[in-house]
Amino acid sequence: MITEEEKRKSVKSMQDYLAPQVRAIPPSGIRKFFDLVSASKDVISLGVGEPDFVTPWHVRDAAVYALERGRTSYTSNAGMIELREAIAEYLHREFQTTYEPTNEVLVTVGGSEAIDLALRALIVPGDEVLIPEPCYVSYSPICSLTGGVPVGIETFAKDEFKLTAESLRASITERSKILVLCYPSNPTGAIMTREDWLPIAKVVEEHDLLVISDEIYAELTYGEKHVSFAALPGMKDRTILVSGFSKAFAMTGWRMGYACGHPDIISAMLKIHQYTVMCAPVMGQIAALEALTNGMEEKDRMVESYNQRRRLVVSGFREIGLQCHEPQGAFYAFPSIQSTGMTSEAFAQGLLTDARVAAVPGNVFGLGGEGFLRCSYAYSVTQLSEALDRIGQYMHRLKQG
Incomplete structure (x- = not known):
């Protein structure tokens, strides 16, 4: 006869129903840290990777205007042809x-x-995906969900974090x-x-690798113009170029991106896309088309503002006594806190608790991130x-013991 205790033990928990690859993925280190921030008052946050600019009015x-005209239907699964033409023309002109x-x-x-589609279209379980780190936190989890094996490649401050x-x-x-790239x-x-x-291109060709190049920034x-990996000799067909409108055009909430690559790969990605999300929202596509058509001046003004803030933040960290390599792109500084002898998590926690400043501990970004802090400068000069x-x-108090 089965006892009550045995009955209780035989009942599954909801965790038992979850796919093991999902259970194995830890929560985002960024989200985990900023759950603490949401409960704090008088905090200056340098943690969010989002422009502080509002999407340009036009x-x-x-x-x-598109909504007023009733533009609320599906578009082609691949997106409006006018937008795809504008994307192709823009990439040709700029990169x-x-x-x-x-x-x-x-x-x-x-x-x-786009990154998720590319990995799902290409990975066979057991395939290894090479990821230079520190890097954006989503690459490894998405890879694991597809059955791939993420392999981190550590980069170093002494090499300016170049691969x-x-x-x-x-x-x-x-x-x-x-090979996943994000530069x-x-x-x-x-x-x-x-x-x-x-x-890098020579190694890619020698070892017959495919490349997903995340060029969202x-x-x-600031100074050197971006060079797309897909523009290198022989690399176009090997590369899926991923980008979007979030960072340069201050359109994070619109969720508008794109992928470009060999027709066979794009066709495979399109099959997954059409069975999952059907198409990107038409209102966002219309906004993205307007940004590409008439938004270059606003984009340039935002970039100049980021450059001014970049110089302020880098010089500020150095004056404080924290080594900081000079970032040449995006809108993040990555100062070293190794001189304090503290871990990144401990320093970030102390900074939040004692100084009311939120930044992301570098260890959440993978190999080479420990001992650093990610600080976004997409905030006002006053902040x-x-x-x-x-x-x-805070540093002064640490030195005083």
């Missing part, structure tokens, strides 16, 4: 890549969906299939020049100056 107006709008461009729900051909080559095995980099602000890219560079003052006071 972009918003285009979407409103010297050439794509056929009809079958080499796919409009997605943000750049994140080197030597470290890439040393990480390749017979199971290596895809300009979140979280380090590192960029790669053409001279940096050419040895391509427009946000940044106050945050630097508070961090300086």
Whole structure:
């Protein structure tokens, strides 16, 4: 006869129903830390990777006008042809890549969906995906969900957090299939020049790798112009170029992205896309088209503002006594807190509790992130100056013991 205790033990918990690959993924380190921030008052947050600018009025107006005219239907699964043509023309003009709008461009729900589609279209369980780290927190979890094996490649401050051909080559095995790139980099602000890219392209070709190049910060560079990996000799067909409108055009909440690549790969991604989200929202597509058509001046003004803030933040950290390599892209500084002897999590927690400043501990970004702090400078000069003052006071208190 079964006892009551045995009955209780035989009952499954809801966790038992979950797919093991989902159970194995930890919550986002960024979200976990900022759950603490939401409960705090008088906190200056340097943590969110989002422009503090509002989407330009004419972009918003285009979407409103489209709604007033009743533009609320589905579009082509791949996206409005007018938008795909504008994306192809923009990439050719700005970054010297050439794509056929009809079958080499796919409009997605943000750049994140494009990355997910690319990995799902390409990975066979057991395939290894090479990911230079520190990096955006989503790459490894998405890879794991597809059955792939994420392989981190550590980059270093002494190399300005650039990927080197030597470290890439040393990480390749017979199971290596895809290299994920994100330059300009979140979280380090590192960029790669053409001279940096050419040895990487040689290794990619030698080992028959495919590349997913996340170029969402391509427009946000300060000095050196962004070089698309897909524009390198022989790399177009090997590369899925991923980008979107969130960062450069201040359109994060619109969730508008795109992927460009070989027709066979884009076709495979499109099949997944049409069975999951059908198409990107038409209102967002109309807004994105307006941004590409008439939004260059606002984009340039935002980039100039980020550049001013970048100089303020980097010099501020150095004056405080925290080493900080100079970010050449994106809108993040990645100062070292190693001189304090504290872990990134402990420093970030103390900074939040004692100084009321929120920043992201570097360890959440993977290999090479421990001992650093990610600080976004997509905030007003007033906020940044106050945050630097508070961090300086916190450092002073640490030194005083």
